[in-house]
Amino acid sequence: MYWLLKDVQHADFDAFLATDKLVVIDFYADWCGPCRMIAPQIQVLASENTDVSFGKVNVDDNTEVAESCKISAMPTFQFYKGKKKVEEVVGADIKKITDAVAKNK
Template sequence: MVREIKNMTEFQNELKNATDKLVVIDFSATWCGPCRQIAPFYDSLPGQYPDVVFLKVDVDEAEDVAQNCEISAMPTFVFFRNGSKVDSFSGANSENLVKYIVKHKTQ
């Protein structure tokens, strides 16, 4: 299940609770066409990768989280492990998303 993050406190709690699991965050906006296009694919990923934490942030609702992660384009996918950012990329590219998940979930 993809969990929505509404504020900085929720964001920090999710990173803390994930411990050493990979955390993938989809930064998107309701008005963003490419974000809506990749959303069903992103929402299906927890079933394929149960050992990965999947989060979603609406940049208009949680501006503090988006600013903290230096988001300037949507969609942007940010990858965290042990509370630290390990990678990110922008664009609605499902193949890239899977490559990044596979790359970082085993580290």
Template sequence: MAVVKLTTANFDQEVLKADGTVLVDFYADWCGPCKMMGPVVEELSGEVSGVKVCKINIDEEMEIAQRYGVMSIPTFISFKNGEIAGKQVGAVPKSRLEEMVK
């Protein structure tokens, strides 16, 4: 499944109203660790079934980053049925992201 690009306009529909698990990658284009995690997130989206993988640029959507207390990037937040199920800050191995969405 392709990675979904989130905005303020589609966040509630794509994440909070989604059935099942959603992994959201909070990132910025200028962030080195975020660039490093980009291919990992893409890879994960193609390998894990039943999980929606999304990215949100914190420079473009600062309001959502503030709502979820994102102070450092990359930050990964997993949601299950609209509720926060886990949070991970920083570049991590793909296996850690896989654990978050199980």
């Protein structure tokens, strides 16, 4: 299956947010059990919402991005429109994430 979430690095974080579309960033860590558990559900959500840009940021590899976005728990999902954060969901709650996508599209 094609992975629909772009792996976003520090150097391209701002450019990834620079769109009029809703952008969802999944802040995760490889060692995080809930992150691994929800990943397939996020893949399905991304495939059902092709008008939304989904990205993922590994907090261990991109500490500057994680710090600037004030990430303190994983997974954290931040929602951006026009480079402005419009919502945040902390935790592996697919209903809250799905509702946030629908609300902010």
